[in-house]
Amino acid sequence: MTSTTLLHLDSSISPDGSVSRALTARFASVWRARHGTAARHRHLDLAGDPVPAVRAAFDALGRRTERKGVLPLDDIALLARTPEEEHEWALARPLIEQLLAADVLLLGAPMYNFTVSTGLKAWIDRVTFPGVYRDAATGEALLRGTRVVLVAVRGGGYGPGTPREHCDFQVPYLRAYFEGLGIAPEHLHVVTAELTRAEDVPALHALRPLAVESLAHAEATLDALAATL
Numbered sequence: 478m479t480s481t482t483l484l485h486l487d488s489s490i491s492p493d494g495s496v497s498r499a500l501t502a503r504f505a506s507v508w509r510a511r512h513g514t515a516a517r518h519r520h521l522d523l524a525g526d527p528v529p530a531v532r533a534a535f536d537a538l539g540r541r542t543e544r545k546g547v548l549p550l551d552d553i554a555l556l557a558r559t560p561e562e563e564h565e566w567a568l569a570r571p572l573i574e575q576l577l578a579a580d581v582l583l584l585g586a587p588m589y590n591f592t593v594s595t596g597l598k599a600w601i602d603r604v605t606f607p608g609v610y611r612d613a614a615t616g617e618a619l620l621r622g623t624r625v626v627l628v629a630v631r632g633g634g635y636g637p638g639t640p641r642e643h644c645d646f647q648v649p650y651l652r653a654y655f656e657g658l659g660i661a662p663e664h665l666h667v668v669t670a671e672l673t674r675a676e677d678v679p680a681l682h683a684l685r686p687l688a689v690e691s692l693a694h695a696e697a698t699l700d701a702l703a704a705t706l
C-alpha cells in the first residue's frame with residue numbers, strides 16, 4: 478500500500494449533530510481503514526479553529542507576486558516588505574503546503590444563506606494566492622492529480638426542477654472554485670445530503686422520506702468513494 482495523505486476539512490458551526498461532520502468522519506474512517514497506518518490524515522476544523530480572514534497586506538503581497546509571475550514559495554517570502562505582509566504570508570504558507578501535499582481533499586460544506594460558511598470562505602481566501610498551484614519551472618497545474626470529495630449539506634432541497642434550484646450558490650460556487658484552482662473535473666466528486674431540516678421545519682415535514690433517501694444515498698456514495706480513492 479503506498480503512503481497517501483487525506484486533508485479533511487470541516488466547516489459546520491455545529492460541533493454536535495452536524496450532518497456534514499458525520500459524513501466526512503464516515504468517509505475518513507473507511508479511508509483510513511483501507512490505507513492503514515502509513516497514510517496521513519490531517520483534520521482542520523475551520524469553525525472551531527478558524528483561519529484568520531485575509532487583510533490588506535495579503536492583497537499587497539499577492540499583487541506584487543502576481544507581477545513577477547509564478548514563483549517558488551521561498552521566493553514569495555522574500556517579496557514581503559512589511560511585518561504585516563510577512564505575517565499574512567506566514568498564515569497562508571502552511572495551509573497552501575497542506576493543500577499541495579494532499580492526495581485527497583475531503584471537505585464538509587454546509588449551506589449557510591445559500592452559500593458556504595464564513596469559516597470555509599476564510600480558508601478559501603487564505604489558500605488562494607497567485608501562482609502557488611503552478612510549477613514555477615513548467616507552469617504545470619500542481620493540483621491536477623488531487624482528488625476532491627465535496628460533501629455539500631443543506632437544510633432544504635435544491636435539486637434539478639425544484640423551486641429553489643436557482644438559489645444554490647454552494648455547489649456551483651465550489652465547483653467553479655476548485656476547477657479554477659486546477660482540480661481536474663473528473664477528480665471533483667460532489668456528494669449532497671439535502672433536506673436535513675425536514676424534521677425541524679413543519680413546511681418540510683412531507684419531504685422527510687426524501688431526506689432519509691438523500692442521506693442514505695450520500696453515505697453509500699461516500700463509502701464507495703472511500704473504497705477507491
Ligand SMILES: Cc1cc2nc3c(=O)[nH]c(=O)nc-3n(C[C@H](O)[C@H](O)[C@H](O)COP(=O)(O)O)c2cc1C
Nearest residue numbers: 489491495496497587588589590591631632633673
Ligand atoms: C446560519 C445558517 C444558515 C443557513 N442557511 C440555509 C440556507 O440558506 N438554505 C438551506 O437549505 N439551509 C440553510 N441552513 C440549514 C443548514 O444548511 C443545515 O442545517 C445543514 O444540515 C447544516 O450542516 P451541518 O448539519 O453539517 O451543520 C442554514 C443553517 C444555518 C445555521
